[in-house]
Amino acid sequence: MIIQYVPLFRKKLMKTAWLMIPAAIITMPYACKKDNGADMYPPAGACNISDISYFNDVVPVIQSKCLDCHSRGLTRYTFATYADVRAAANSGRLVAAITHAPGAPVMPKDGPKLDSCSIAKIKSWVDAGAPDN
Numbered sequence: 001m002i003i004q005y006v007p008l009f010r011k012k013l014m015k016t017a018w019l020m021i022p023a024a025i026i027t028m029p030y031a032c033k034k035d036n037g038a039d040m041y042p043p044a045g046a047c048n049i050s051d052i053s054y055f056n057d058v059v060p061v062i063q064s065k066c067l068d069c070h071s072r073g074l075t076r077y078t079f080a081t082y083a084d085v086r087a088a089a090n091s092g093r094l095v096a097a098i099t100h101a102p103g104a105p106v107m108p109k110d111g112p113k114l115d116s117c118s119i120a121k122i123k124s125w126v127d128a129g130a131p132d133n
């Protein structure tokens with residue numbers, strides 16, 4: 001190798017190499033501290049409930065699971081507009097109904113309970129103050 005013919009350079013290289021070992025030992029435990037797999041690559045189907053958007057996360061659920069009844073005057077509650085949904089959210093009735101809280105009407109009526117991720121997202125949105133986002 002060419003390095004063997006340049007003793008001075010090799011010496012310098014070795015010195016640097018020796019310094020790298022303690023440096024590596026010291027830094028190793030910290031290297032991957034924050035890079036755990038679950039944070040970097042959430043498993044498919046993981047439920048992300050931070051920064052919930054009314055438009056992207058809440059509306060699709062309401063549209064597919066609730067509007068059938070809640071837009072046609074079948075109930076006192078219509079969820080046709082943001083203001084409608086916000087009112088139900090702020091009164092606590094929305095979360096009570098979808099979590100099947102004792103005493104609250106069970107929603108969706110006559111249908112299966114919402115999946116836990118949808119419930120968690122709606123709760124998170126309500127907890128954030130039911131923003132129009």
Ligand code: HEC
Pocket residue numbers: 061062065066067068069070074075076077088093094095097098104105106107108109110111114
């Ligand atoms: C099959 C029809 C139907 C579907 C689907 C349905 N609802 Fe309802 N909902 C009703 C009826 C009827 C009432 C009023 C009667 C009652 O109080 O039980 C009601 C009442 C409510 C109320 C008022 C609760 C209260 O405290 O008075 C909320 C909130 C509500 N629904 C939310 C939802 C949500 C959210 C969905 C979708 C995830 C949904 N509903 C799906 C029929 C439905």
